[in-house]
Amino acid sequence: xxxxxxxxxxxxxxxxxxxxxxxxxxxxxxxxxxxxxxxxxxxxxxxxxxxxxxxxxxxxxxxxxxxxxxxxxxxxxxxxxxxxxxxxxxxxxxxxxxxxxxxxxxxxxxxxxxxxxxxxxxxxxxxxxxxxxxxxxxxxxxxxxxxxxxxxxxxxxxxxxxxxxxxxxxxxxxxxxxxxxxxxxxxxxxxxxxxxxxxxxxxxxxxxxxxxxxxxxxxxxxxxxxxxxxxxxxxxxxxxxxxxxxxxxxxxxxxxxxxxxxxxxxxxxxxxxxxxxxxxxxxxxxxxxxxxxxxxxxxxxxxxxxxxxxxxxxxxxxxxxxxxxxxxxxxxxxxxxxxxxxxxxxxxxxxxxxxxxxxxxxxxxxxxxxxxxxxxxxxxxxxxxxxxxxxxxxxxxxxxxxxxxxxxxxxxxxxxxxxxxxxxxxxxxxxxxxxxxxxxxxxxxxxxxxxxxxxxxxxxxxxxxxxxxxxxxxxxxxxxxxxxxxxxxxxxxxxxxxxxxxxxxxxxxxxxxxxxxxxxxxxxxxxxxxxxxxx
Numbered sequence: 019x020x021x022x023x024x025x026x027x028x029x030x031x032x033x034x035x036x037x038x039x040x041x042x043x044x045x046x047x048x049x050x051x052x053x054x055x056x057x058x059x060x061x062x063x064x065x066x067x068x069x070x071x072x073x074x075x076x077x078x079x080x081x082x083x084x085x086x087x088x089x090x091x092x093x094x095x096x097x098x099x100x101x102x103x104x105x106x107x108x109x110x111x112x113x114x115x116x117x118x119x120x121x122x123x124x125x126x127x128x129x130x131x132x133x134x135x136x137x138x139x140x141x142x143x144x145x146x147x148x149x150x151x152x153x154x155x156x157x158x159x160x161x162x163x164x165x166x167x168x169x170x171x172x173x174x175x176x177x178x179x180x181x182x183x184x185x186x187x188x189x190x191x192x193x194x195x196x197x198x199x200x201x202x203x204x205x206x207x208x209x210x211x212x213x214x215x216x217x218x219x220x221x222x223x224x225x226x227x228x229x230x231x232x233x234x235x236x237x238x239x240x241x242x243x244x245x246x247x248x249x250x251x252x253x254x255x256x257x258x259x260x261x262x263x264x265x266x267x268x269x270x271x272x273x274x275x276x277x278x279x280x281x282x283x284x285x286x287x288x289x290x291x292x293x294x295x296x297x298x299x300x301x302x303x304x305x306x307x308x309x310x311x312x313x314x315x316x317x318x319x320x321x322x323x324x325x326x327x328x329x330x331x332x333x334x335x336x337x338x339x340x341x342x343x344x345x346x347x348x349x350x351x352x353x354x355x356x357x358x359x360x361x362x363x364x365x366x367x368x369x370x371x372x373x374x375x376x377x378x379x380x381x382x383x384x385x386x387x388x389x390x391x392x393x394x395x396x397x398x399x400x401x402x403x404x405x406x407x408x409x410x411x412x413x414x415x416x417x418x419x420x421x422x423x424x425x426x427x428x429x430x431x432x433x434x435x436x437x438x439x440x441x442x443x444x445x446x447x448x449x450x451x452x453x454x455x456x457x458x459x460x461x462x463x464x465x466x467x468x469x470x471x472x473x474x475x476x477x478x479x480x481x482x483x484x485x486x487x488x489x490x491x492x493x494x495x496x497x498x499x500x501x502x503x504x505x506x507x508x509x510x511x512x513x514x515x516x517x518x519x520x521x522x523x524x525x526x527x528x529x530x531x532x533x534x535x536x537x538x539x540x541x542x543x544x545x546x547x548x549x550x551x552x553x
Contacts, residue, residue, distance in 0.1 A: 057147075058086045059534040066092030069540060072325050072338055073097070074316075075346035076307040077105020078522045079511040081299040082151070082529035083344045087536070088304050095338050096303070097311040097327055099472045102293070103300045105346075106137035106473065107522060109291030110379075110463065118469035121437060127381070127461040129416040133291045134379040136465045137476070138522055139406075140164055141286040144279070145523040147530075148295065152288060155298035162287040163393020163409040165276040170396040171269035172451045179259055181394075183239040184273045186226070187258045190233035193225025201231065233258065272397035280490075280521070287409065295522075311336070313347065316357040318507045342539065343508040344532045346525075348372070349501075350474035363505045366497035370514070371482075372475025374429040375467045378402070378422035378444040380459035383415065385452060401432050401440075402447045419459060421448050425476065433466040440464050477519040491517045502531070509535045 069092050073084045076098035084096045102108075110116060112128040116136075126134065140162045141148050152159055167182035199205055200214055200221075209217065221227065226236035235258040245253035264270055275281055288294040300307055310331035317324045325338045345352065349370040357364065386407050393409035406420035421444035424432065432440060441462045449456025467476040480493045501510050511532035516524030 058530040059537060061090035061533075061537055063089065063091055065090040065537065066540065069093070069342070070095070070340035071342045071344060071536065072323060072340040073344045073346070074313055074325065075099075075105065075348075075512075076103040076296075076300065076309075077346055077512070078107060078148075078296060078299075078525040079346040079513065079529040079532070080105070080344070081296055081303075081307075082526050083346070083511055083532050084303055084305075084307075085299055086530065086533045087344075090533070090537070092536075093340075094303075094305060095340065096305065096307040097313065097325065097338070098307045098309050099312045099330070099347075101309050101331065103307050103309075104293040104296035105525075106467075106476065107292045107296050108136045109293040110134045110136050111291070116463060116465060117471060118466060119471060120469060121466075124437075124463055126463055128418065129381050131411065131414075132381060132416065132418045134377075134418055134420075134463060135287075135292045136377060136379075137467075138292050139287065141288075141522070142280050142282070143284045143286065145521065147526040148523050149286065151299060151526070152295050155295070155302055157294050157298040158289040159286045160289050161409065162285040163407075164281055164283065164285040164395070166391055166394020166407070168390040168392070169394045169405075169407070170451060171267055171272055172396055172398045173267050173269065174400060176450050177263075177267070178396075178451060179264070179267055180240060181273065181396075183256070183259050184264060184267070184270060186236050186238040187233075187261075188264055188270070188273065190225040190227065190236055190258065191261045191264075193221045193227055194231060194233040197221045197225075197227065197231035269397040269399050275395070275397070313355055316343065316345070316355060316359075316508070318343070318358065320506075323507050341507065342536050344529075344536070345508055345510050346512045346529075348473055348475065348512065349478065349514060351472055359505055359508070362500060366500045369497050370501075371479050372468070373425055373477055373479040374427075374433055375425040375476035376422055376429045376432055376440070377420060377465050378440060379463045380419045380421055380445070380448075381416060381461040382419045382455070382459045384413075384417050385455045385458060386419070387413065389452070396451055398447050398451060400447065401428060402444050403428075405448055405451060419448070421445065421459065421462075429466075430468070433468055437464045440466075478514045480519065490520065493517055493519070504535050504539065507539070 066087060071087050071092045071094050073080045073094055073096045076096055080096060081103060084094045087094050110126050111133045112126055114126045116124040116126070167180070167185070169181050170178040171181060171184050172178040197218060200218060218231070222231060225233055226238060227233055235255045237253060237255040239258065240256045241253055242256045243251060243254040245251060276283070310329055311327040312330050313325060313327050315326035323340050323343045325343065327336050327338070329336065347355070349367050350372055353368045391407055392412055393407050395407070396405040398404055401424065402422035403424035406423060408417040408419065411417055441464060445456045445459050448459055467473060480495055480498055498515070502515050509532045511528040513519050513521060513524035513528060515528045518524035
C-alpha cells in the first residue's frame with residue numbers, strides 16, 4: 019500500500035528536497051500545524067537527515083515530539099530538568115518523595131501496589147492520540163470507573179443523596195412537571211398535537227411516571243425492599259427524595275458530571291499508573307532523555323541554536339548546539355530562564371497566568387466498597403470538592419483514596435494553608451460522608467501544583483482562573499496565538515498551546531503541530547538553497 023510517507027520518500031529520492039516541498043504543499047501538509055489532529059504530519063524516514071533538534075522537557079509534548087522527529091530522521095537531544103519523564107503525568111509510589119517550593123519534603127508510604135496519580139488520572143475514549151500511542155507502545159489500559167451511581171452528592175450539613183436517586187428522582191419530577199404543562203395546554207403554542215402525542219409517552223418512560231403522568235418514585239433510584247427468593251420478598255422502589263430536598267443540596271448540579279463529553283464512559287487509565295505511557299514512549303526513543311538538566315540559557319542565530327544547562331544531580335554545566343528547538347518548558351518556568359527571544363515573545367510568556375490545583379491522597383481500607391461504591395466520585399463542594407474512589411484493586415484490602423481535587427480560585431486560597439490543615443480538612447470531609455472512617459485514612463500526601471518545581475501550576479488559565487467551561491475549546495488570546503507560532507528556530511509545544519490545556523491529548527496535538535512547523539522550516543530552507551539541502 020502506498021502511504022503519504024512512502025509517496026513523499028519516492029518523490030524526494032527522484033526530485034530532491036525542492037520537489038518534495040511542492041508535493042507536501044499540494045498534499046496540504048503545510049499550514050496544518052494548528053489543526054490539532056491526533057495524527058502527525060507524515061514525513062519520510064530520512065527527511066531530517068543531518069539536522070539536530072533539541073527538545074526541552076520530557077513531558078508528553080516533549081516525548082511525542084522527540085519520537086516523531088526521530089522517526090523522520092532528525093537527531094534529537096531531549097533534556098529534562100526532573101529525574102523522571104512524564105511532566106504532569108506523575109505517578110507517585112511507595113517510597114517516592116514529593117518536593118514543593120516552601121514545603122517540607124513528603125515521602126509516600128503506601129500499601130503494596132498502591133499508587134497516586136498526582137496529575138492526570140483518566141483518558142477519555144475519544145482521545146485517540148493518547149490511546150493510539152498506548153497501543154503502539156504496548157502500554158496496557160484498563161477501565162477507569164469515572165462515575166458511580168452508588169456514590170453521593172453530599173452537603174456541608176452531613177446530608178447525602180445517592181447519585182442514582184439524585185439523577186432519577188430529579189428526572190422524574192421534571193418529567194411530571196413537563197407532562198402536566200403539556201396536558202394543561204400550557205405549551206400548545208410551542209408544540210403541535212402530533213408532537214404532543216409523541217412527547218408524552220417519551221416523558222412517561224424517561225421519568226418512569228405512573229399512567230396518570232405523576233411521579234411516585236422509581237426502582238432506578240434504588241429499593242426500599244430489595245428483591246428476594248420466591249414470593250416472600252417483592253421488590254419495592256425507595257420513596258423518592260422530596261423535590262425541595264434535592265434542590266436544597268448544593269451539589270445537585272454535579273449529577274450532570276458524566277454528561278460532559280470529557281467525562282463520559284468509557285474512560286481509561288494505564289495499568290500501573292498514568293506515567294506508563296510516558297515511560298512507554300521514552301522506551302522507544304533512539305536517544306533517551308537526559309535527566310536532571312536544568313536549562314539556564316537559550317540562544318539562537320540564523321544558522322542554529324544553543325542551550326546551556328546545569329546538571330542538578332552530578333554537577334557541572336553543559337552546552338548543546340543544534341539546528342532547532344522544541345521548547346515544552348511550562349511558561350512560568352520559561353519566564354525565569356535567560357533567553358534572547360524578541361520582546362513580544364518574552365512579554366507573552368511572562369503574561370501567561372497559570373491556574374491552581376490541589377490533590378490529597380490517603381492510603382485506606384476499602385470501607386466505601388461496603389457501601390456499594392466501586393470507583394466513581396462523591397461530590398462534596400467546599401475546599402476539597404470531591405472524594406474520588408479507586409477503580410483498581412477492587413475487593414483488595416486497601417486502596418488509594420483521593421480526598422481532594424480542586425482547582426481555580428478556591429484551590430489558590432487552600433494552597434496557602436499549612437499542609438497539616440489541608441490534610442485535616444480533607445479527612446474531616448471524608449468522615450462527614452463516611453462517618454467513623456476519617457481515622458482510617460492514613461499516610462496522606464498533598465500536592466499543590468502551583469508549588470511544584472519545573473511546573474509552577476497545572477495548566478494555563480487563558481480565560482482567567484476559575485472561569486469554568488470556557489477554559490477548554492474556546493481559547494483565542496493574542497498571547498496564545500503568538501506562542502503557537504515559531505520564533506526563529508524555536509517552536510513551543512505543550513498542552514498549554516492546545517484547546518484542551520488540562521488534558522494530555524492537547525500536549526500530544528501541540529507536539530505534532532511543532533513537528534510540522536519544524537518540517538515547514540526545513541522545507542523552506544531546502545527550496546531556498548537546494549544544493550545545501552542535498553548536501
